[in-house]
Amino acid sequence: MSESILHPGADQLEAYVEGTLDEAQQAVLESHLLGCPRCQAELEEWRGLFAALSSMPQLEPSAGFADRVMAHVTLPRSAAARLADRARRWLPRSTLGWALVTLFLALPVAAAAAALAWIAATPWLSLDGVLLWGFEKATAGAAWLTSQASALVLQSRPALWLTGSIETLVATAGLRGIGAAAALFGLIVVASAWILYQNLFRPHTRDVTYAHYSF
Amino acid sequence: MDYKRLTDQQIVALAREGREAAFRELIARYERPVLSLIYRLVRDREKAEDLAQDSFIKVLNALDRYDPSYKFSSWMFKIAHNTALDHLRKKGLDTLSLDGSPHAATADETAASVLTAISEDETPEEYTANRELGAEIERAIARLRPEYRTAITLWHAEARPYEEIAEIMGVPLGTVKTYIHRARNELKQHLAHLRI
Numbered sequence: 252m253s254e255s256i257l258h259p260g261a262d263q264l265e266a267y268v269e270g271t272l273d274e275a276q277q278a279v280l281e282s283h284l285l286g287c288p289r290c291q292a293e294l295e296e297w298r299g300l301f302a303a304l305s306s307m308p309q310l311e312p313s314a315g316f317a318d319r320v321m322a323h324v325t326l327p328r329s330a331a332a333r334l335a336d337r338a339r340r341w342l343p344r345s346t347l348g349w350a351l352v353t354l355f356l357a358l359p360v361a362a363a364a365a366a367l368a369w370i371a372a373t374p375w376l377s378l379d380g381v382l383l384w385g386f387e388k389a390t391a392g393a394a395w396l397t398s399q400a401s402a403l404v405l406q407s408r409p410a411l412w413l414t415g416s417i418e419t420l421v422a423t424a425g426l427r428g429i430g431a432a433a434a435l436f437g438l439i440v441v442a443s444a445w446i447l448y449q450n451l452f453r454p455h456t457r458d459v460t461y462a463h464y465s466f
Numbered sequence: 467m468d469y470k471r472l473t474d475q476q477i478v479a480l481a482r483e484g485r486e487a488a489f490r491e492l493i494a495r496y497e498r499p500v501l502s503l504i505y506r507l508v509r510d511r512e513k514a515e516d517l518a519q520d521s522f523i524k525v526l527n528a529l530d531r532y533d534p535s536y537k538f539s540s541w542m543f544k545i546a547h548n549t550a551l552d553h554l555r556k557k558g559l560d561t562l563s564l565d566g567s568p569h570a571a572t573a574d575e576t577a578a579s580v581l582t583a584i585s586e587d588e589t590p591e592e593y594t595a596n597r598e599l600g601a602e603i604e605r606a607i608a609r610l611r612p613e614y615r616t617a618i619t620l621w622h623a624e625a626r627p628y629e630e631i632a633e634i635m636g637v638p639l640g641t642v643k644t645y646i647h648r649a650r651n652e653l654k655q656h657l658a659h660l661r662i
Contacts, residue, residue: 261651303657304650317490327481
């Protein structure tokens with residue numbers, strides 16, 4: 252073979268063995284290899300190197316490696332175990348504590364039982380009647396509470412200031428002005444929501460942070 | 467539950483629930499590749515095992531903060547790589563000690579610190595030949611710069627793609643390609659006498 256033939260570079264032979272040449276480059280290289288023993292020999296060297304490197308052995312850790320690692324690992328508690336832990340904190344730790352809790356919890360039960368016994372023993376009272384009376388009283392109480400609360404809110408200084416301001420705004424800017432202000436406010440809300448989404452919920456991109464930790 | 471059939475992400479999810487078997491499965495999957503990578507960087511069997519242990523402890527104790535959208539293997543190798551590099555930087559070490567730990571005081575300790583590869587079914591002749599070739603390759607790798615060693619080990623021994631190696635090493639993709647290309651050329655020269 253004449254020395255004037257252009258041989259492929261070592262990079263190309265390496266890429267060929269690695270399998271990263273495209274089809275056209277591969278075809279050109281293969282046709283050259285057919286008639287070039289020098290390049291065939293160099294290709295075999297690359298193949299030998301790849302085979303040798305790929306057969307590098309893996310090391311076997313000494314016995315008990317996993318146990319030694321696990322001795323320093325803190326296992327996370329399961330959700331059920333964490334809940335149980337939290338519940339356990341509220342439980343009494345002494346016999347006296349248990350006795351007091353039992354007494355405390357028994358009081359409403361005993362009171363309810365006594366009330367039921369009294370209703371049953373009183374001929375002019377029925378359970379339905381008592382329940383109906385209780386429901387009516389509760390409804391009336393809730394209605395009174397609601398009216399008192401709303402009166403308190405409506406007559407408060409901020410509420411009076413707000414209604415006064417709205418009246419002034421309608422008188423000066425008119426309904427169109429208020430509509431424009433509302434549209435601007437809506438736009439700001441949408442923009443804020445978008446910025447929050449971008450910063451809080453969108454997944455991270457580059458800068459590989461596999462975990463947020465510090466050692 | 468057959469943990470072997472689960473993906474890394476599924477195992478991690480179980481480990482985060484506090485299942486010890488899931489932790490042990492992660493160790494079983496990565497103890498050999500991690501130890502091998504660290505050994506090829508620090509060249510000391512005992513030290514490599516200590517550093518591999520430290521790497522696992524760091525990773526497993528931080529599992530609750532792991533972001534599952536990334537590959538677990540990349541994270542594991544990244545921690546192992548950084549742990550080994552930190553050790554090399556601290557000690558100013560970058561030396562070859564293929565025949566055992568330089569810290570070994572007795573012959574037994576030296577023997578215990580020598581690389582023990584997993585041997586598959588080999589004849590005694592194959593075993594000897596492979597052991598000699600393996601030792602030559604290890605010596606040649608030891609002569610490379612640490613970043614070349616990591617890149618070449620991850621590509622050839624662990625079959626990791628260029629992109630993952632770039633993530634593990636925290637360098638651009640082009641740099642990884644350069645590392646591997648240069649490392650192969652150096653290895654080719656170092657191993658030329660073997661006619662592999």
